[in-house]
Amino acid sequence: MLPVDLPDTVRDALLAPLVDHHCHGVRRDDLTRAQFELLITEGGSPAPPGTTHFDTPLGVALRRWCAPLLDLEPHAPPAVYLARRAELGAGEVNRRLLTGAGVVAFLVDDDGPGDGPGDGPGDDVSGIDDVDLLSAAEMGRHGGAAADELVRIERIERDVAESAQAALDYLDSLGEALAARAARAVGLKTVIAGVCGLDLEPGRPSRGSVLAAANRRLAEPKEPATEPVLLRHLLWSAIDVARERGLPLQFHTGFAGSAPDLHRCDPARMSAFVRALQPLGVPVILLHCYPFHRQAAYLAAVYPHVYVDIGLALPHTAAASARVMEELLELTPFHKQLFSSHCRGVAETAYLGALYYRQALGAALRARLGAGEWSVADAARIAHMIGSGNARRVYRL
Amino acid sequence: MLPVDLPDTVRDALLAPLVDHHCHGVRRDDLTRAQFELLITEGGSPAPPGTTHFDTPLGVALRRWCAPLLDLEPHAPPAVYLARRAELGAGEVNRRLLTGAGVVAFLVDDDGPGDGPGDGPGDDVSGIDDVDLLSAAEMGRHGGAAADELVRIERIERDVAESAQAALDYLDSLGEALAARAARAVGLKTVIAGVCGLDLEPGRPSRGSVLAAANRRLAEPKEPATEPVLLRHLLWSAIDVARERGLPLQFHTGFAGSAPDLHRCDPARMSAFVRALQPLGVPVILLHCYPFHRQAAYLAAVYPHVYVDIGLALPHTAAASARVMEELLELTPFHKQLFSSHCRGVAETAYLGALYYRQALGAALRARLGAGEWSVADAARIAHMIGSGNARRVYRL
């Protein structure tokens, strides 16, 4: 998996346990082929007749790399792979793959069904229910790792909207619920990009406009919130909580899911918002970012409170992930980059996320060492920073 | 041309005849140097004094790869190349280059002069007239291949505008003409991106607004249509025809020509429009896409009816095309990618399009095989899919 000619210290640094600072639960139950296929695509639809979602970079990669963990030959055909998966059972498969990822701590987004568009495969389409997904604690147990929770703020909002009686009640409950959930979490997360894009007005919305929007919201509490003014209020409420508790705020950016307009998820569009947050000292963590990872790297380079990863891009670009990693490394300060697998739905994504991370960073380090650009000591130190050190510092693990 | 160490089955798959699912006719007549230079640039202007359009990636590439087909040494100087071209005559040159491309079927866009901006070199500048370009049938005969037609819908519109007497007449004739032309074509094509960008409102324009625009249109029937409401009506009329006849609809996106604002040709901007088309079952084929090919790949990954190629980028990025191909492969499902040369004006572009396609995909496959990422069987199968299989399925050839 790693280049053969890496110095031992660099190899050790790459193979050291990772902090996966952003992932989701995986299915606890056995899956049909149709269910499995929907969980390995970012789209919400079956492949067209006569085709299969296995014919994708991710599909080929899991036959290559996950098959051996299930005691199969590399490149096993999809039907063989799924039959063996069923034979072993979801519990055993999850244990093998999550443990195989070599992760020391999972930070788990507690998203459930109906949490809105823009994040993770198969939202609303694959019949994922809360009870179907391993909880954060279970992810840790299956993976032989610690586990902590991330608060998906849109989910808090939905719960509050469903129970609140009036707009004032809604606003008060929102702040309280965010604070209560944040008290046992290591970070907050928003998927606002997938609902209204990242051209966020930098200021707080006025209380009057929020109250009016809250009234409209309570008329349809079962639907996800979509009004920008309300989502911005939610965001600022989360920022207040994050600031108070010293927690970072994760932003989903770039590709993921089928709902958003991709170009409006370019993190460069957040520039004014990012500047508004700068004095508050709340770390802003840009997730995924692809294909805008160079823009994200730029933000991390010029704003002291901005961090980046390319989570979801690693398992999805698979054999091509080394170049994506290289592009992220063009401008990102080494103390600003984090590892995540963005695992969700099936444990294969956790395993492949970690594998391609190590492989891609290993290739980048080998290239720099081979060209005499970096010292061995720098390469090892930077691999530790990106793999776990930066996350420990930012999330205070 | 291909990497030397490819397994035989993979090499055979790469060298198998291609379906060129989007190209144009080439000039049938002998060309002056000034004419030739204008046909190898996407801009519409001569190179600045003291410079030449041969000093481009495409210009160097054709001296390298096309010169030997004209019995010259590789890297022949431009003057030598053009003298030999004249000596052989356009007919012989076209036969050698089109046959050399190794294409089994050309799908030919029947664009003529004045079809509006945004597609192909030298629009309106190099004196291209209908009669100067080989027809689809002639392209097939010169290239030893089958040939089918694509309907450029903006051309139909222009013809209808020139003959219609009144707005109602115009609207009726438009639908009839599209249906009549589509009856002998394998697909439709639009260059709307180059006129009003790809931020298309997803719905059909109202009949009232279309009638009003049609009246304005008929006041200046010789000019290309530019009103978005009219172009959207044209688009929906084409969609109706495509749906009825089971034909795909090609969208020019990304770079090409000098008229459009490049950033407005980003296919990500079509997301809402693409979603509106999803229930209709009309395949949407994104052409060229560069430098937004990653965005296009994302759309192909999440929407079951979206397909991509990087046609024009292959001959124009030439020696650098392998990386562009690699980037397209990052996310594109293998059943969603197509080959095209986007040949136009000179047969060199057909030959180079095919050559760089094979070379770039060959390099990508070699890399995956060398790293153990893909099996030989997968590599050969996927090369067949992209080179011809997907096009046969989508265009029902």
Place this chain on the structure above:
Amino acid sequence: MLPVDLPDTVRDALLAPLVDHHCHGVRRDDLTRAQFELLITEGGSPAPPGTTHFDTPLGVALRRWCAPLLDLEPHAPPAVYLARRAELGAGEVNRRLLTGAGVVAFLVDDDGPGDGPGDGPGDDVSGIDDVDLLSAAEMGRHGGAAADELVRIERIERDVAESAQAALDYLDSLGEALAARAARAVGLKTVIAGVCGLDLEPGRPSRGSVLAAANRRLAEPKEPATEPVLLRHLLWSAIDVARERGLPLQFHTGFAGSAPDLHRCDPARMSAFVRALQPLGVPVILLHCYPFHRQAAYLAAVYPHVYVDIGLALPHTAAASARVMEELLELTPFHKQLFSSHCRGVAETAYLGALYYRQALGAALRARLGAGEWSVADAARIAHMIGSGNARRVYRL
């Protein structure tokens, strides 16, 4: 530094003296670590507690490549590097690094403090004052090279605003001052992208709107100008001068500094403006461009008066700069690309800009020669064009 297996003529062409067509002065005085760190980041802030701006691609690169010029081992630790820098003194360090860059002529942007956002590290934050920076003539003397001046038009505007008494006076003085400064310069430069983005309306603003804006402007002459109408007037005044004197106009585009919204600095957004300039014959030179260098290359390919470089991206992407260079080469005509270091603040950036330029272009040429894509003669000729020939032609040096 260069690939070992390059033919001699290509190596000689790469090592030939460069024209650095866009740089800034460097500090003449000795620097504290805090000052130095602010000059090696494009952001305006110190690195977060516990981190350092040396942990960036540029930071590692200068320890690798500049340390030996200061008689240190490659990869010297930051503290050792800065101690040796202080020991030698700024004058000696500047001489070694500027001479080491192998530049035959520096074209120097005469920006001073308060020239507005969007260009160069540490604007307004590192206490740079005019007197702290080497002048153009001094840059030449320290670097053993010729030196010429570029007129930063926003600086002229500020000087005029501070002294003008009334709007009419302001307008007249602006034209006169631009003409006077241009009389001893080789080009003009604008940083309008960093103030109001590059979605510039293509036409001249009306005299009435300019006069009204000038009146508002004179109420706060100490602040940088921010009204688009006034900046567009400034731009057109500069274009008039450039046209009259046959001078090119440089546009800062893409990344740099922390003020602009990065996506609004995409040069593709200038398309309409670029077309408006085409009949005037004023060369438009797109600086930096990253991460929109492919868009910039497209503009250079289709518009005869557009030129590009990736100045700032070379020292900042450092070990990863070869791929950025490769991407620029995908579409840029070889007579349209220029070299610049975008050196500013510390002479390390001049040295690294030249070093990574030669290294990146060398790698690209080696790849093309190795694949048989280019002839040796073409490779050497093109290296000369990009390194100095194009700049000599465009700037009439």
